Every structure is written in C-alpha cells, then in structure tokens.
Amino acid sequence: MEPITQLRSKTVVIANSDIDTDQIIPARFLTTTDQDGLGKYVFADWRFDDKGDSIEDFVLNKTEANDCGVLVAGHNFGCGSSREHAAWALRDFGFRAVVSTSIADIFRSNALKNGIVPVEVNDDTHQWLLANPRCEVTIDIGHSVLRLPNGTQCVFSIDSFARHCLLYGVDPLGYLLSQEQAISTYERSHPCGQ
Amino acid sequence: MENSPKTLFEKVWEDHLVTSETEETPAVLYVDLHLIHEVTSPQAFSSLRERGLRVRRPERTLATMDHSTPTRADVLYGGMPKGAAQNQIATLEGNCKEFGIELYDLKSKQRGIVHVMGPELGATQPGSTIVCGDSHTSTHGAFGALAFGIGTTEVAHVLATQSLLQRKPKTLGINIKGTLGKSVTAKDLILAIIGKIGVDGGTGHVIEYRGDAISAMSMDARMTVCNMSIEAGARAGLIAPDETTYHYLEGRPMCPTGTDWDHAVARWQQLKTDEGAAFDKEIHFDATALEPMITYGTNPGMMMPITGRVPANEGDAALNRALDYMGIAPGEPLMGRPIDVVFVGSCTNARLSDLRQAAVLMAGRRVASGVRMLVVPGSQEIKRRAEAEGLAQVFVDAGAEWRESGCSMCIAMNGDSVGPGQYAVSTSNRNFEGRQGTGARTFLASPLTAAAAAVSGCISDPRQFLN
Known part of the structure; x- marks a missing residue:
C-alpha cells in the first residue's frame, strides 16, 4: 500500500444513517473472485433503476461527485455484512476517506486495509459537513485531524498501529509474519484442543 | 491481576494472546478454528499465492460452500450452470486442494451453512477462538467461543499466520431474566434486544448474554440469539457453556472422547464470568412480557x-x-x-x-x-x-x-x-x-x-x- 500522510479532497454527502454494506455493494455482485473493478457496483441499487438506467438525482450520479474523494455519511456507516468488497468498491470508485459520527467495526477494519481512512467526528463537525457538501477538507493522518474550510479542526481517533500502517505504507501481514517466533511458542504451549 | 474477577470474554481473550497489545501495536490473537466459504476467500488465497505463502495450519481450517450454492437438487447435483457462482465454487475447490484444507463440497453429506455446520460437527467448542469471513460468525458464541467475522484481508492473515491483529474490545453484559411466553422464541428476544439497544448499540463491544432466560434455552435458541449480535453492531456475542452445551456437544465427530472429553468439560466449566467481574456496560432485560x-x-x-x-x-x-x-x-x-x-x-x-x-x-x-x-x-x-x-x-x-x-x-x-x-x-x-x-x-x-x-x-x- 502506498504511504499516505494527508488527504485533501472535496466531499460528497450521503446523509442516510445506518448505511449497510448491502447498500454499498449488493450481494449479487459478490460472485467475483477478484477485488478489482468493483467501483461500478458501488451503491448500485441507489444509482440505477430496475432497467439499469442512472437515477439522476442520486448524488453519486452527478458530475459534481466525480472529483470527490471523501464520503460524508450518516451515523453508523458500513454496518452489516463483513464483505470487504464494500471497501474495494468504494476505493475503486475513488473514495479515500469516509466521515461519519460512527463507523461499524468490521467495515472500519476493512477500510483501513485498503487505504480508506475512517474518520469519526463529533456531531457539530458532522452537521457542518452534511450542510456543506462539496467542501474541500484536509485529513491530516499524522495528527489525526480533519480540517474544514472554515478553519475548524476536528481531532479524530485512529488506532496508532493503523495510522502507522497508513503513514508508512506498512502491510499488517508483514508485521504478523514477523511474529512467527511468538506464534510458534504459543502453539507449543497450547497444543490442539488445550 | 491474575486473581481479579474476570468476564468470560476476558478469560477467552487472555487465553489466546500470542502477544499483548501495547499503545503502538495491537494484540496478536491466536485463532483456533478458521471457517472459510466460497465468497470471501478467493482473494485471500490469491494474496497468499502472490506472496508465496502457505496455509500455516490447514488442519485448523474448515471450508464449506453455502452462499452462492443452488438449493434445487437438480441444479446442485446435475451440475451448476457455467457462470460466476460456479467459478467461485470451482475456485474454492482448487484452493482447498492446493493448500490442503478439508472441504465439505457440494456432494458432502455434512455440508451446510458454515455457522450451522461448525457446531453440528463439534468443531465449535467452548473457550476457543473462531473466525470466518462472514459477520454471522457471532453464532458460535453460543458455545462460549469468542467468534467474530473478519474481512478478506484478515482471512489471508489467518490463513498465513493462524493469528489476527486485534485491539481488545469492550464488554457489554445483557442480563435477561424471566421466562419467554408460549410461542415467543429466541428470535423474538434478540429482535427485542436489538430494538432496545439499536443497530449500533453493540459497536466496539463483545456482548455476553446471561440470566435465566438464556440458561433455559436450547443450543439452537442460543445460536439464534448470538447470531444476531452483529445486527446490534457487536463484535461478537457470548453465552457461558453449561450442561446444555456439553449435552449438545458430546459425541459430535470433532469433539474429544473418553477421558479427553472429561478433561475438556472440566476446563469448560471454568468458562463463566466471575462473581464481581465488571462489564464496560450492562443492561437488564425482562423476557416475560415479550410478544412475538x-x-x-x-x-x-x-x-x-x-x-x-x-x-x-x-x-x-x-x-x-x-x-x-x-x-x-x-x-x-x-x-x-x-x-x-x-x-x-x-x-x-x-x-x-x-x-x-x-x-x-x-x-x-x-x-x-x-x-x-x-x-x-x-x-x-x-x-x-x-x-x-x-x-x-x-x-x-x-x-x-x-x-x-x-x-x-x-x-x-x-x-x-x-x-x-x-x-x-x-x-x-x-x-x-x-x-x-x-x-x-x-x-x-x-x-x-x-x-x-x-x-x-x-x-x-x-x-x-x-x-
């Protein structure tokens, strides 16, 4: 994964709360054995009608969404299924961060592994972002700060190891593999079924 | 604080720590059982192949096909039509063969939905850690196992290292007293609980369900409750094992036998939240007045x-x-x-x-x-x-x-x-x-x-x- 220290991008707002991963990518697109090219299915049932035509007033279908790398969403984003396809699809569509007041556990973990920064903000910041779509925000990963164009800053919480992985492009699997000796020691002291 | 009272979750968590978490690094948590299925595993195997990695403990990995499989016997046994789903099935077969993983394939008499099959085989055991690329892995918590869903990148982590990087979740005790009325079931109870705490009420937490209403339940009913823990946003759901659990497990194909069984039960009997142990959050619920x-x-x-x-x-x-x-x-x-x-x-x-x-x-x-x-x-x-x-x-x-x-x-x-x-x-x-x-x-x-x-x-x- 490429190192990433700071993101500067416009926002697109989908204000619905409890957006589940079935909305982010419906299950019928999960029969793939690849992880590439899923962006075309992002929010498929919100973007397209039953004939496959674009639903024009859905925000992701508007040209103004094209250059937006930050998705601002309602409370409890990414709940439901563990499908990492949701993170793959959002990434492929062009998103590099998701901002909400709460982000579901498994989605957060999947997002971090795919270079999507999960940013949980306070209610005031969230309300401002909801009311000001297409604003340019800066997400400073090193300082865990989201900066709004009006000068306001919001510190967000991000696991220190996950932040380290983002900042330096560290692959967590590499770190886990480096724990080989400790894992072997554990296995010797905990034989199967003990 | 070795002797301080602990929750069931803490006991299972601590027992599986390869290394403890620090400010800088998450814990390395050992995984006893890794369940895989056709939908969330192919990209994980591809990632192993790209890096030239093997599956560390194939004997701790069980595979089944359930999500995209036909349920019509003529299609299932007559040959699936060519297409994406059939390719996904074939991919899992190929991966299991290549990496030496036991697969309950379309012709297997023991095949089933991954969270039904694991308990049925006796692969799901109290006090163990179980993961699967599927959010309803929480089901296995009904046996006092710490069981949770993971993404495909983490499926690759577990295949390669039999371990996961994890921050310790918080605990939520849900105490349910009373007796479910006639025609009121475990499903009604868990829907009522989700309604009460909300679809994000369990975020960041492992739930332990406890109390008379839970003790009175069959394993099937307990699995229904734990299954939907994720619908409250919880990382996992747990129920302490008891006689009902042992009775369900005894004689299952993957369970220990003879004196090994006795030793296992003796160990499992320690798996309960100690008197005085504190949950991060606790709520109380009365099952008696519930309706369908x-x-x-x-x-x-x-x-x-x-x-x-x-x-x-x-x-x-x-x-x-x-x-x-x-x-x-x-x-x-x-x-x-x-x-x-x-x-x-x-x-x-x-x-x-x-x-x-x-x-x-x-x-x-x-x-x-x-x-x-x-x-x-x-x-x-x-x-x-x-x-x-x-x-x-x-x-x-x-x-x-x-x-x-x-x-x-x-x-x-x-x-x-x-x-x-x-x-x-x-x-x-x-x-x-x-x-x-x-x-x-x-x-x-x-x-x-x-x-x-x-x-x-x-x-x-x-x-x-x-x-």
Missing part, C-alpha cells in the same frame, strides 16, 4: 410486537425512508397485511428445532393461495433428520418448496430471491433494502410467525394458531 416480534423497516432495529403499530414520526428521515421503501404508512398495524413469500431458513433460524416449530404450526394446514414458501434447512444433516422425522413431508404437503441446504434467500446470491416490491416474511437476519432481492421488502420474524404468515397469507400472530 416483527420488523417493519429496513434494519433489524426497526421492530415491534406483532400486535403493534408501525411508529409515526414525521421528523425521522431514516424511518420515513424505510417506510417509503417498505410501502407502509406510519401508524399502520402490520397484522393482516398480505404477503407474497415466506422464507424459513438461514444461519439464524434453519436448525432442526426451528423447522419443528414451523412444522407444528403448519401440520394439517396449507400454504395460502398466492403465497410462495421456501423451506431451506441449515445443513444436509438437518435436511436428513427433518425428512426422517416427517417435518419435510409437512412442508411439502402444505405446498411449500423443500430444498437442499444453503444461505439461499437470506442473501439471494444463488437464484433464490424475493421479487421487486414483493413482501416476504423471513426467518433470516437482515431486512436491509434489496437484501432478499432487488426491491424486495422483508419482515424479519421467528419460524412460528413465518409459518403463521404462510398459512394465512398475511402477517399473523402465531399464538392464534397454537393452543
């Missing part, structure tokens, strides 16, 4: 007693959107509303006792005209037992479709789906928009309530059918 529950909206927290009315709140955008999708007016009752499809199945409610409940209500009755009912057992073993007991015949005689096991209409990946705009009463776990098919509208309920809807053709109170 049903959802009216597009997440499992949008639920109500079956005799109730859909809420009305003009200012609630989420509610209004949900009701608009569902085609339901605020303030309406649901009883008597016609339905099109009934689905009895899924890792939530497709075990033998679920099928028995539905069959008791349906015996001697017919599926209402114009209603399609699909009954999909959770595993091939359950299918055989339901056939031997005569349950399958009850469903077939009533006019329902009796299928091979699989996830089927819960996730609608295999061709079993609810049509656009159609109403389904489903025993599954998610009523999200489009979950059971594009445009499908789902009411989640218990097998009893589903059966009542099937025979009456509308949403009905199962208590009216049972004495």
Whole structure:
C-alpha cells in the first residue's frame, strides 16, 4: 500500500444513517473472485433503476461527485455484512476517506486495509459537513485531524498501529509474519484442543 | 491481576494472546478454528499465492460452500450452470486442494451453512477462538467461543499466520431474566434486544448474554440469539457453556472422547464470568412480557410486537425512508397485511428445532393461495433428520418448496430471491433494502410467525394458531 500522510479532497454527502454494506455493494455482485473493478457496483441499487438506467438525482450520479474523494455519511456507516468488497468498491470508485459520527467495526477494519481512512467526528463537525457538501477538507493522518474550510479542526481517533500502517505504507501481514517466533511458542504451549 | 474477577470474554481473550497489545501495536490473537466459504476467500488465497505463502495450519481450517450454492437438487447435483457462482465454487475447490484444507463440497453429506455446520460437527467448542469471513460468525458464541467475522484481508492473515491483529474490545453484559411466553422464541428476544439497544448499540463491544432466560434455552435458541449480535453492531456475542452445551456437544465427530472429553468439560466449566467481574456496560432485560416480534423497516432495529403499530414520526428521515421503501404508512398495524413469500431458513433460524416449530404450526394446514414458501434447512444433516422425522413431508404437503441446504434467500446470491416490491416474511437476519432481492421488502420474524404468515397469507400472530 502506498504511504499516505494527508488527504485533501472535496466531499460528497450521503446523509442516510445506518448505511449497510448491502447498500454499498449488493450481494449479487459478490460472485467475483477478484477485488478489482468493483467501483461500478458501488451503491448500485441507489444509482440505477430496475432497467439499469442512472437515477439522476442520486448524488453519486452527478458530475459534481466525480472529483470527490471523501464520503460524508450518516451515523453508523458500513454496518452489516463483513464483505470487504464494500471497501474495494468504494476505493475503486475513488473514495479515500469516509466521515461519519460512527463507523461499524468490521467495515472500519476493512477500510483501513485498503487505504480508506475512517474518520469519526463529533456531531457539530458532522452537521457542518452534511450542510456543506462539496467542501474541500484536509485529513491530516499524522495528527489525526480533519480540517474544514472554515478553519475548524476536528481531532479524530485512529488506532496508532493503523495510522502507522497508513503513514508508512506498512502491510499488517508483514508485521504478523514477523511474529512467527511468538506464534510458534504459543502453539507449543497450547497444543490442539488445550 | 491474575486473581481479579474476570468476564468470560476476558478469560477467552487472555487465553489466546500470542502477544499483548501495547499503545503502538495491537494484540496478536491466536485463532483456533478458521471457517472459510466460497465468497470471501478467493482473494485471500490469491494474496497468499502472490506472496508465496502457505496455509500455516490447514488442519485448523474448515471450508464449506453455502452462499452462492443452488438449493434445487437438480441444479446442485446435475451440475451448476457455467457462470460466476460456479467459478467461485470451482475456485474454492482448487484452493482447498492446493493448500490442503478439508472441504465439505457440494456432494458432502455434512455440508451446510458454515455457522450451522461448525457446531453440528463439534468443531465449535467452548473457550476457543473462531473466525470466518462472514459477520454471522457471532453464532458460535453460543458455545462460549469468542467468534467474530473478519474481512478478506484478515482471512489471508489467518490463513498465513493462524493469528489476527486485534485491539481488545469492550464488554457489554445483557442480563435477561424471566421466562419467554408460549410461542415467543429466541428470535423474538434478540429482535427485542436489538430494538432496545439499536443497530449500533453493540459497536466496539463483545456482548455476553446471561440470566435465566438464556440458561433455559436450547443450543439452537442460543445460536439464534448470538447470531444476531452483529445486527446490534457487536463484535461478537457470548453465552457461558453449561450442561446444555456439553449435552449438545458430546459425541459430535470433532469433539474429544473418553477421558479427553472429561478433561475438556472440566476446563469448560471454568468458562463463566466471575462473581464481581465488571462489564464496560450492562443492561437488564425482562423476557416475560415479550410478544412475538416483527420488523417493519429496513434494519433489524426497526421492530415491534406483532400486535403493534408501525411508529409515526414525521421528523425521522431514516424511518420515513424505510417506510417509503417498505410501502407502509406510519401508524399502520402490520397484522393482516398480505404477503407474497415466506422464507424459513438461514444461519439464524434453519436448525432442526426451528423447522419443528414451523412444522407444528403448519401440520394439517396449507400454504395460502398466492403465497410462495421456501423451506431451506441449515445443513444436509438437518435436511436428513427433518425428512426422517416427517417435518419435510409437512412442508411439502402444505405446498411449500423443500430444498437442499444453503444461505439461499437470506442473501439471494444463488437464484433464490424475493421479487421487486414483493413482501416476504423471513426467518433470516437482515431486512436491509434489496437484501432478499432487488426491491424486495422483508419482515424479519421467528419460524412460528413465518409459518403463521404462510398459512394465512398475511402477517399473523402465531399464538392464534397454537393452543
């Protein structure tokens, strides 16, 4: 994964709360054995009608969404299924961060592994972002700060190891593999079924 | 603080720490059992292959096919049509062969939905850590196992290292006193709990369900409760093992035998929350007054007693959107509303006792005209037992479709789906928009309530059918 220290991008707002991963990518697109090219299915049932035509007033279908790398969403984003396809699809569509007041556990973990920064903000910041779509925000990963164009800053919480992985492009699997000796020691002291 | 009182979660967590967490690094948590299926594993195997890695402990990995598999016997055994789903099945076969993993394939007599099969084989054991690329892995917590869903990148982590990087979650104790009323089931209880704490009420937490109402439950019922922990956003759900647990497990193919069994039980008996141990959060719940529950909206927290009315709140955008999708007016009752499809199945409610409940209500009755009912057992073993007991015949005689096991209409990946705009009463776990098919509208309920809807053709109170 490429190192990433700071993101500067416009926002697109989908204000619905409890957006589940079935909305982010419906299950019928999960029969793939690849992880590439899923962006075309992002929010498929919100973007397209039953004939496959674009639903024009859905925000992701508007040209103004094209250059937006930050998705601002309602409370409890990414709940439901563990499908990492949701993170793959959002990434492929062009998103590099998701901002909400709460982000579901498994989605957060999947997002971090795919270079999507999960940013949980306070209610005031969230309300401002909801009311000001297409604003340019800066997400400073090193300082865990989201900066709004009006000068306001919001510190967000991000696991220190996950932040380290983002900042330096560290692959967590590499770190886990480096724990080989400790894992072997554990296995010797905990034989199967003990 | 070795001797300080601990929660069940803390005991299992600490027992699986390869290394403890620090400010800089998460804990390395050892995984005893890794369950895999065709949908969330292919990219993980590709990643192993790209890096030249092997599967560290293939004998701790079990594979099945359930999500995209056909449930019609003629398609299942006659050869799946070429296409993406068939390719996914073939990919899992190839991966399991290449990496030496035991696979319960389409022809296996023990194949089933991953969260039904694990317990049935006795692979799910108290005090163990179990993961799977599937959010309903929380089901296995019914045995006092710490079990949770992971993404595909983490599936690769576990394949390669049998371990996961994890921050210690918080604990939420849910104490449930009282006795469930007649025709009120574990499904009704867990829907009521989700309704109370909300679909994000468990985020960041492992729930332990405890109290008289839980102790009185069968393993099947406990699995239904733990299964839907994720619908409250929880990392996992746990229930302390007891005699009911041991009785269920004894003699299962993967369980220890003889003195090994005795030693295992002695160890498992330590797996309970100590007197005085503190949860990060605790809530109390009374099961006694519960009614059969049903959802009216597009997440499992949008639920109500079956005799109730859909809420009305003009200012609630989420509610209004949900009701608009569902085609339901605020303030309406649901009883008597016609339905099109009934689905009895899924890792939530497709075990033998679920099928028995539905069959008791349906015996001697017919599926209402114009209603399609699909009954999909959770595993091939359950299918055989339901056939031997005569349950399958009850469903077939009533006019329902009796299928091979699989996830089927819960996730609608295999061709079993609810049509656009159609109403389904489903025993599954998610009523999200489009979950059971594009445009499908789902009411989640218990097998009893589903059966009542099937025979009456509308949403009905199962208590009216049972004495």
